[in-house]
Amino acid sequence: MPAQQYLDIDNWSRREQYYFFKAYENPFFNICTMLNIKNLLTYCKDNSIPLSHAYFYLSQKAVNEVSEMRYRIHNDKVVIHDHIDAGWVMMKEDGSIRFCYLHYTTEFDNFRAQIEEITRNIEDLPFDSNEQRDDLVYYSVLPWIHFTGLSHAHRMPRNDSVPRIVFGKYKQQEDEVNMPVAVEVHHALMDGFHVAQYLEKLQRFFDGCGDFLV
Template sequence: MKEININEWARKEQYHFFKDFMDPIMGATSNIECTQLFLSSKEKNESFFIHYMHKALMAINKISEFKLRIVNDKVVQYPVINGTTTVFKENKTFAFCYFQYHENFKDFYQETEKALLIAKNSKQLEDKPIMDLIHVSVIPWRSFTCIKHPRTEGNTDSIPKIVFGKVFKNANNYYMPVSVEAHHALVDGYHVCDFFNQFEKLMTKP
């Protein structure tokens, strides 16, 4: 990772303006058109989650603002952002699952599939104190228009959070609600929309 020189940073004013807010988290929700990837993953009998998670991390890693974190009152940028997600268990609790981003989809699919299985059978929550990732949750039982996350005390919780909802059909197309929350000292609405647009474009490439 590399440290950002805040005094020479284009976001210097925005960073100082938002960083000490009691609640500096901004967010938005958008319905992402996912017809092609949704249908092709079902036809192949493959995990739609792993397919779209790979596309999400691909989009995240193309946007430098989503690779920024606040660590010990410094702004740092990680070279690669990996993933973590909640995994629903048979007893209706959940575990955390961690997996590496690989540009090669076959490698990503195999590793993530194994990680999901391990997490599903785990008896521990295993919350790891690492920053080079995106916090992901999945709510497959219902579509939604907004969502709110619990936050740790203080204003330095700078890991973006993404929630994927239940796929729904409208006319001949399928859509999935996606919520993004991020620290406003690091990320603006423009960058969130950039993620939505890039992610949706990638969803047309199964």
């Protein structure tokens, strides 16, 4: 588990928002948007890199650079994780799913090696939701759907504060190649501004992918 520290809630500028939204029965909000992956898609094709490997890695880089994406609620405290790993859903040949976990790394080759090892062993992986962990972002991919809206299944009442990010089917639209991205986060911990920071970083990483996928 990554190193962590506790946020000083009493001196936090979002203190009132935190307590206000923390009391909600459903404190999550979801933003769906399109990001242009034209440069990323070209780079991946030219360098024989699976597109999903690239956007997962760049997303994890963006997640870890926005401090609010590393905040989690532990009872009445807010933990700031030193870094965030990735939990993602992968499909087996029979159509069932497995939850897979990737350690955060700044090395793209290391990140790809983790994915490739999981892919080789996916048929033998147990069904492990790892619900005791919150030092994660949950990822899913819907490569069949160019969606414009999305919601998630949750237990009620909700007892987690883990962000959920979903990537969809990309589509050529005029001079862009647009891929839907849905981001669901806990409103007690962040606002639309912080989601925008993540999305802006991710778009910048997509545009300049050659500088990061090395």
